[in-house]
Amino acid sequence: MTSLVLYPLAxxxxxxxxxxxxxxxxxxxxxxxxxxxxxxxxxxxxxxxxHDGTASSDPVPQAMVxxxxxVSVSATAxxxxxxxxxxxxxxxxxxxxx
Amino acid sequence: MSLAAWVFDGTLTLTLVVLGWGAVxxxxxxxxxxxxxxxxxxxxxxxxxxxxxxLALAEAxxxxxxxxxxxxxxxxxxxxxxxxxxxxxALGAAPRAPTPLPGxxxxxxxxxxxxxxxxxxxxxGVARTLxxxxxxxxxxxxxSLRETSGIDSPVAVVLLxxxxxxxxxxxxxxxxxxxxxxxxxxxxxxRPPWPxxxxxxxxxxxxxxxxxxxxxxxxxxxxxxxxxxxxxxAVLAAAGVLWTLADRRALRLGESRLAxxxxxxxxxxxxxxxxxxxxxxxxxLTYAAGSAPAWAWVLETFIAVSVGLTLTALFMGGLxxxxxxxxxxxxx
Amino acid sequence: xxxxxxxxALMCLGGLFFLAGLVGLLRFPDVYAxxxxxxxxxxxxxxxxxTGVALTQASPVVAVKVLLIWMLTALSSGAAGxxxxxxxxxxxxxxxxxxxx
Numbered sequence: 001m002t003s004l005v006l007y008p009l010a011x012x013x014x015x016x017x018x019x020x021x022x023x024x025x026x027x028x029x030x031x032x033x034x035x036x037x038x039x040x041x042x043x044x045x046x047x048x049x050x051h052d053g054t055a056s057s058d059p060v061p062q063a064m065v066x067x068x069x070x071v072s073v074s075a076t077a078x079x080x081x082x083x084x085x086x087x088x089x090x091x092x093x094x095x096x097x098x
Numbered sequence: 099m100s101l102a103a104w105v106f107d108g109t110l111t112l113t114l115v116v117l118g119w120g121a122v123x124x125x126x127x128x129x130x131x132x133x134x135x136x137x138x139x140x141x142x143x144x145x146x147x148x149x150x151x152x153l154a155l156a157e158a159x160x161x162x163x164x165x166x167x168x169x170x171x172x173x174x175x176x177x178x179x180x181x182x183x184x185x186x187x188a189l190g191a192a193p194r195a196p197t198p199l200p201g202x203x204x205x206x207x208x209x210x211x212x213x214x215x216x217x218x219x220x221x222x223g224v225a226r227t228l229x230x231x232x233x234x235x236x237x238x239x240x241x242s243l244r245e246t247s248g249i250d251s252p253v254a255v256v257l258l259x260x261x262x263x264x265x266x267x268x269x270x271x272x273x274x275x276x277x278x279x280x281x282x283x284x285x286x287x288x289r290p291p292w293p294x295x296x297x298x299x300x301x302x303x304x305x306x307x308x309x310x311x312x313x314x315x316x317x318x319x320x321x322x323x324x325x326x327x328x329x330x331x332a333v334l335a336a337a338g339v340l341w342t343l344a345d346r347r348a349l350r351l352g353e354s355r356l357a358x359x360x361x362x363x364x365x366x367x368x369x370x371x372x373x374x375x376x377x378x379x380x381x382x383l384t385y386a387a388g389s390a391p392a393w394a395w396v397l398e399t400f401i402a403v404s405v406g407l408t409l410t411a412l413f414m415g416g417l418x419x420x421x422x423x424x425x426x427x428x429x430x
Numbered sequence: 431x432x433x434x435x436x437x438x439a440l441m442c443l444g445g446l447f448f449l450a451g452l453v454g455l456l457r458f459p460d461v462y463a464x465x466x467x468x469x470x471x472x473x474x475x476x477x478x479x480x481t482g483v484a485l486t487q488a489s490p491v492v493a494v495k496v497l498l499i500w501m502l503t504a505l506s507s508g509a510a511g512x513x514x515x516x517x518x519x520x521x522x523x524x525x526x527x528x529x530x531x
Contacts, residue, residue: 010115012218013118014114017122017211018122027127029131030124030127036161040138040157044114060256062152063260067264070272070328070405074272074412076168076169084172304505
């Protein structure tokens with residue numbers, strides 16, 4: 001067991017923290033941050049599991065995570081545009097969305 | 099492995115977890131965003147450690163850099179609106195008191211956090227067990243595909259050959275995101291009362307030339323090693339973001355016909371690459387034998403251009419811009 | 431052997447400069463002083479670390495590339511420090527806490 005096994009574990013913890021933050025924090029921008037944290041945690045889990053300690057790691061999870069990073073930035077951009085529009089219509093609704 | 103590796107990896111993963119929690123648990127969103135950007139840079143280090151340099155480049159440029167810029171830009175836009183509203187409140191109406199957080203909500207928060215950690219631990223444990231039971235993964239398949247198709251880099255051969263369909267859909271997602279952001283209406287920037295910063299303007303000029311050079315380098319390197327179309331596109335988007343910050347009126351992405359065509363280049367090139375084999379009698383997105391490297395080079399170039407324009411358009415956040423005083427006159 | 435010791439010494443010295451920048455970031459009273467400390471100390475620390483890395487490379491082309499990275503970082507961090515200070519100054523002028531120069 002090499003020290004690289006710490007990374008999928010950190011990914012699991014980041015996934016859990018992101019989910020908890022997404023559910024409990026009221027500010028919409030913090031929810032977007034939590035969603036991105038979940039995405040990075042899941043990516044760490046994917047690539048970390050594809051690693052068996054040697055130099056060559058499985059390239060298929062790497063390509064999937066690369067696609068995932070680009071897709072999550074697109075989703076974040078659309079979510080932020082919606083939040084910006086929402087804050088124009090209802091400035092307090094962004095802070096206290098519960 | 100060695101003690102040094104354990105110390106380094108332990109410190110990095112601990113930093114990752116602490117920064118991630120700090121980003122989400124921060125009192126005000128600005129602190130959270132700054133911590134998230136730092137988290138993204140630490141994640142780029144983690145990718146480098148896990149032997150994924152393409153991911154390190156993409157995470158640093160897109161995950162930390164562009165996402166952080168998007169978040170800060172949105173926070174700035176929200177702040178302007180709230181500042182003007184509070185100024186209006188000071189003149190007339192009574193301010194709304196913030197609702198206090200009741201004790202039950204804190205208990206629920208703890209329960210949700212605990213449940214989340216438990217679920218995540220179960221998922222992680224099951225995944226780890228399954229991986230231990232299975233074999234070497236898809237590495238040998240990718241190696242054989244590298245020889246038959248002629249593309250050298252394993253990540254590039256997965257992105258463009260083995261899972262080319264996923265990358266086609268990814269370009270469609272990027273295109274749809276720009277359409278969605280443009281559908282949300284025009285964006286109004288307040289004209290700042292001070293002139294454009296000369297340092298920023300000259301930095302934008304100098305660094306843009308360097309960024310285009312680096313993007314071209316990453317593009318041509320991508321077929322043999324780390325790099326590729328998406329990382330090159332992210333570097334071009336950095337140049338675009340810099341121009342947007344230096345002089346907002348310089349880039350009119352929504353109105354220029356050339357820019358609109360450029361936004362469709364990635365998806366369009368992929369669709370052409372997918373349909374031409376069908377006309378030749380093969381199936382969707384199946385390259386002719388030996389033509390894969392040529393297709394890969396063409397697709398990566400078009401992806402780089404369209405990703406750069408798309409990410410810049412996403413950062414600009416809207417179709418065009420009107421100074422705020424004009425917008426108030428026009429609004430009903 | 432001498433090169434290894436030199437490289438380790440350069441990297442440790444660079445790390446010390448990063449630590450100095452961190453102490454400045456935490457302890458200085460003013461936002462301008464903090465930006466000044468971080469920008470200067472971190473750029474110098476990065477230069478030392480980059481020199482150490484460049485000495486370990488087998489090919490001189492890669493060593494020159496590493497030093498180019500340092501110069502590019504120096505350029506961008508200097509510009510970023512200026513922009514941050516300017517934004518802080520202009521916000522203070524807007525709030526009325528400071529007279530315009």
